[in-house]
Amino acid sequence: MVDKMSVFECSKCGDCCRGMIYLTATADDLLNWKDRPDILKFVKDGNFWVDSLTGKRLESCPWFENNLCKIHEIKPHFCANFPGHELQIKKICGGGI
Numbered sequence: 001m002v003d004k005m006s007v008f009e010c011s012k013c014g015d016c017c018r019g020m021i022y023l024t025a026t027a028d029d030l031l032n033w034k035d036r037p038d039i040l041k042f043v044k045d046g047n048f049w050v051d052s053l054t055g056k057r058l059e060s061c062p063w064f065e066n067n068l069c070k071i072h073e074i075k076p077h078f079c080a081n082f083p084g085h086e087l088q089i090k091k092i093c094g095g096g097i
Contacts, residue, residue, distance in 0.1 A: 016082050017064035022057070023048055026077045039063075039071060048076065 025033075025048050033039045042062055044050040049058040061079075063070040069079070 012067050014064060014067045016079070017069070018060040023076065023078050029076050032074045036074070039074075 024046050025043055029048075030040075030043070030046075033043070041052045042049045042058070044052075044055060047057070049060075049062055050056065051058055061069075063075070069075050
């Protein structure tokens with residue numbers, strides 16, 4: 001049986017960026033964003049992505065546009081390491097295998 005993680009290739013479908021709403025920033029994320037108030041305004045109590053006006057979680061990443069990440073160079077740890085497990089491929093990723 002083939003290990004799906006070893007053959008995973010991102011198809012850039014964007015399902016992960018549209019569907020991941022319960023995420024927590026790591027200490028490294030917060031450190032990387034210390035000089036980026038534009039990013040930090042979407043972080044509340046360590047959670048991202050949160051509407052700065054209502055305090056509610058956003059339905060999709062505010063930095064995802066045209067199937068590309070606008071903060072790719074400093075995107076959250078979770079995003080940079082997605083998918084971290086085969087289960088994430090099955091539940092979230094639409095076309096990575």
